[in-house]
Amino acid sequence: MxxxxxxxxxxxxxxxxxxxxxxxxxxxxxxxxxxxxxxxxxxxxxxxxxxxxxxxxxxxxxxxxxxxxxxxxxxxxxxxxxxxxxxxxxxxxxxxxxxxxxxxxxxxxxxxxxxxxxxxxxxxxxxxxxxxxxxxxxxxxxxxxxxxxxxxxxxxxxxxxxxxxxxxxxxxxxxxxxxxxxxxxxxxxxxxxxxxxxxxxxxxxxxxxxxxxxxxxxxxxxxxxxxxxxxxxxxxxxxxxxxxxxxxxxxxxxxxxxxxxxxxxxxxxxxxxxxxxxxxxxxxxxxxxxxxxxxxxxxxxxxxxACLSGYANAQQESSLPAPRTPAVVDFRTCSKPLWPKRDLKAGHTGTVTLSYHIAESGKVIGSKVVKSSGHRGLDQAARTGIEKCNFMPAKLRGKPIATWQQMQYVWTLE
Structure with a gap:
């Protein structure tokens, strides 16, 4: 409906x-x-x-x-x-x-x-x-x-x-x-x-x-x-x-x-x-x-x-989809990512950009590194951390849908 x-x-x-x-x-x-x-x-x-x-x-x-x-x-x-x-x-x-x-x-x-x-x-x-x-x-x-x-x-x-x-x-x-x-x-x-x-x-x-x-x-x-x-x-x-x-x-x-x-x-x-x-x-x-x-x-x-033909081609090749609401993270379910001991000892820092796949249930079922921090251990720790979070799933026309979204983890030492 x-x-x-x-x-x-x-x-x-x-x-x-x-x-x-x-x-x-x-x-x-x-x-x-x-x-x-x-x-x-x-x-x-x-x-x-x-x-x-x-x-x-x-x-x-x-x-x-x-x-x-x-x-x-x-x-x-x-x-x-x-x-x-x-x-x-x-x-x-x-x-x-x-x-x-x-x-x-x-x-x-x-x-x-x-x-x-x-x-x-x-x-x-x-x-x-x-x-x-x-x-x-x-x-x-x-x-x-x-x-x-x-x-x-x-x-x-x-x-x-x-x-x-x-x-x-x-x-x-x-x-x-x-x-x-x-x-x-x-x-x-x-x-x-x-x-x-x-x-x-x-x-x-x-x-x-x-x-x-x-x-x-x-x-x-x-x-x-x-x-x-x-x-x-x-x-x-x-x-x-x-x-x-x-x-x-x-x-x-x-x-x-x-x-x-x-x-x-x-x-x-x-x-x-x-x-x-x-x-x-x-x-x-x-x-x-x-x-x-x-x-x-x-x-x-x-x-x-010609105008109608151009409209039809635009619809077929680059038509915009129906608007949707993005997924929203439930921070109560998230835990702070653990700093890898080797990277902590070496003083490694950086920012990792992740793309993660959120299922219709709100669970993260996959992720990948879009931009590396420069250190493999920090990248993997960020992926492990995001997969522990639960989300309110994205919706298209009022129905939950699976979607990919992005997030950044910033690793800094104080």
Missing amino acids: NDIIHAAGWALIHFLWQGALLGIVAAAVLRLMRGSRPGARYAVACAALLACLLWPAYEFAAALQPGPSRLQILTLAEAGGIYPHSDLLAGIDSRLPLLVAAWLACVGALALRSACGLAWIARQRRNGGRNAHWQQRLSQMAACLGIRREVTLRMVETLASPITAGWWRPVVLMPAALVARMPPELLEALLAHELAHVRRHDFLVNLLQNVAENLLFYHPAVWWLSRRIRHERELVADSIAADLTGAPRRLALALSELEKMQFASQRLALAADGGDLAQRIRRLVAPQQPHGNWKAVIATFSLAA
């Missing part, structure tokens, strides 16, 4: 910079593709959000894999004094259980919110109002779009804007006020837009977005990418609806009427965001010819791939 907690904690911490990197790369690519088709930008934003999910998942899985080489790197780094932030990282490591607990609590609350949204949709599917005329028209339009599944239409009194939900059994929830107040040809254009979501299976992508938002709620890049996906998705659906009805201006007028009605802005967690209505209307009325600097896009992707 400690391994899982520490792996999850460090994966969450590392995603702070990983998410920022992915967000910057995605923003640069989308900026270069601002004149491209919405479908292309939509694919890029979805790929970036998927990377936000997969990268920390990979870090989590990799941290759970046994890696003896990592322990050796840490030991050498400590011995050589090239790991100056070990105290800071060890402090963070000790607080990871609290961090993971807080993260789980927030994820649970957000998941409950999403579950309530799904339950509300299911209830409206069962209890929502029915309209035989518009149900028949919706089925005809679905057939024109090549949708073979039955699409259900329900009228909801308290809804702010149309919602499409479900994949296997899709349902379109339509505000009852729209049916009563909007001209039939405009309402038909809005239904065509909702059917475009059904044909593209956008509900599944929306579920993936909710998973990413729930798990990585603390990172602004995730929310920005998710919002950008919803915006581009609406533009793609507008294009499909305009082609189906053959009247882009009719859909633009329907969106304008929807904006004028000034419904309440509150939406459920799983409701599709209509995006910027004004921008959607402008695009329908005066569409722009798609263009894009694909050479710059390829260059940006190449740069991002």
Whole structure:
């Protein structure tokens, strides 16, 4: 359990910079593709959000894999004094259980919110109002779009804007006020837009977005990418609806009427965001010819791939291990090393540096001389003395581990 907690904690911490990197790369690519088709930008934003999910998942899985080489790197780094932030990282490591607990609590609350949204949709599917005329028209339009599944239409009194939900059994929830107040040809254009979501299976992508938002709620890049996906998705659906009805201006007028009605802005967690209505209307009325600097896009992707490749190589060749707490000697168990009679008589002095192996039990099971005092007897006496000591073993992710540490014995005559 400690391994899982520490792996999850460090994966969450590392995603702070990983998410920022992915967000910057995605923003640069989308900026270069601002004149491209919405479908292309939509694919890029979805790929970036998927990377936000997969990268920390990979870090989590990799941290759970046994890696003896990592322990050796840490030991050498400590011995050589090239790991100056070990105290800071060890402090963070000790607080990871609290961090993971807080993260789980927030994820649970957000998941409950999403579950309530799904339950509300299911209830409206069962209890929502029915309209035989518009149900028949919706089925005809679905057939024109090549949708073979039955699409259900329900009228909801308290809804702010149309919602499409479900994949296997899709349902379109339509505000009852729209049916009563909007001209039939405009309402038909809005239904065509909702059917475009059904044909593209956008509900599944929306579920993936909710998973990413729930798990990585603390990172602004995730929310920005998710919002950008919803915006581009609406533009793609507008294009499909305009082609189906053959009247882009009719859909633009329907969106304008929807904006004028000034419904309440509150939406459920799983409701599709209509995006910027004004921008959607402008695009329908005066569409722009798609263009894009694909050479710059390829260059940006190449740069991002190079950065990720360098990161992977660094992880493989010189990645730092998870922080650990070093072994601590119990001085009550130690006895003063005996001065060899021959060296004492000869007046030998010096400093010996020992490297000793501490087992998981805290016992010293081996030692070696790293730097001799210049006298073999003093070196051997130091080794004998350290092997009599007991230690509180070093810990990695809360578990005792075997480790090598160093100590100096200074032999002086007074």
